[in-house]
Amino acid sequence: MENQQRSSDRLYQDVARQLLDELAAGRYPVGSRLPAERDLALRFNVSRPTVREAIIALEVQGLVEVRIGSGAYVLRRPGEGDAPGFNVSAFELTEARLLFEGEAAALAAAQATDEDLAEIEGLVRQIAAENLDPNGTERADRAFHLAIARATRNSAIYNAIEELWNLRSTSPEAALLHEKARHANVKPVVEEHSAVLEALRARDPAAARAAMRAHLSAVLETLLFATEEKALEEARRATQAKRDRYGRATA
């Protein structure tokens, strides 16, 4: 029996995450068989249905293939051969959002109707409510950003940004990191969202861009801190230069 280090609302996610880590670490090579459900249940100290749920989560992601009466076999290592766009890290995703949503906010500042602004204001309040709830979701956060994208009145922009948000839940790596960030109690800060709203209200594209970039820069920071030490070092090397650039690009 092993510890259940991380804790989550849903047990199967913990198990799936640990298996994912082991797959990524190469503990179970491609083609090899995972331990039997019953054994995994013992090892993780959970019931067999929970193990089944975790394995199904891996199966849906195309990581393993389950053969009746035989076992669950590794198809690929996480991150390899993913569908296009599957293999984006949380850093890449947030960097892309930083650039794209910054521009979207600027455009929205000149396009948003009073109805848009009212909707966004309501979502800021919902984000505040979500923040108070320790088990709160990020639904209002997503809705906030998509509402701004919609306010551009450009469906191509909206689709692109929505796709980035979808990747966040689709990409195993990104989902993993965001999950960790959430558990580290780093939640969307209301002030940052409010700043964006105020800039939109003022119809100030430059301010809206700056506020949105500042918000997503902060998100990028939380992602860095949510990363474990070894991964952190590598990531920091890779993103340090980028963070510098944001300063310049924002100016």
Added chain:
Amino acid sequence: MENQQRSSDRLYQDVARQLLDELAAGRYPVGSRLPAERDLALRFNVSRPTVREAIIALEVQGLVEVRIGSGAYVLRRPGEGDAPGFNVSAFELTEARLLFEGEAAALAAAQATDEDLAEIEGLVRQIAAENLDPNGTERADRAFHLAIARATRNSAIYNAIEELWNLRSTSPEAALLHEKARHANVKPVVEEHSAVLEALRARDPAAARAAMRAHLSAVLETLLFATEEKALEEARRATQAKRDRYGRATA
């Protein structure tokens, strides 16, 4: 109780598939709640764990969100985000590219390797060659823009921009308009592409952004002129304000 029409090795896949169909059909709109697990178990004539497995399969795909003690809520319709908008106009598309590719160029200016620059330089020459050929394609043009996107070293950004280019051929309206623009003998101007390349060579993000925006503003203009008179008027009204904004936002 309903039939179990399809048969599969794994029962949860049947249930997930049926739920997926119902989501696609709009039976459960975005934001609404799925029936309780116990009810679904009755309806599909399976056990509750099987229903749980099916819902987890949807959850992993980012289709629903499960809230403890409340239910499973629809996040999006399947296909949304997977294959974004058919209904995008050439103007929206180009506006999105103006914003996104401008930022990508700025990022690429600080990221591009000498190999990237060499490749891009070669593509500029190919674009020049395409311009001379009356039957030439736009392949080099596309490759030029994607090479810059790739030089950002951010796959999320690359995927988003590539998707915009794909929409150009997917969206009937956009394809039609671009076709007209081509026949009007308005082809990508080499000088504009060269300006982008020079800014990249100078590692100047602001200049790269400006050059890319200038290029795509010009494309937007050619689209306007390629439009028939009546459509033109309407489009001009709708985009005049936007063109003004670009000037401000670029500064």
Added chain:
DNA sequence: TTTTATAAATTGGCTTTACCAAAAGGACCC
């Protein structure tokens, strides 16, 4: 009447037990 507590019902989370069916492994016979 409105608001606020409180209790009951609903809903997902997870475990345990049990049995079936497919696959794999091994013993035995030819």
Added chain:
DNA sequence: GGGTCCTTTTGGTAAAGCCAATTTATAAAA
């Protein structure tokens, strides 16, 4: 060696039960 049959292992699924979070209904209080 090569089959054949039986046993073991492994996943597939069902059923029942209890817990915890949430929601809703209800009643009390302001």
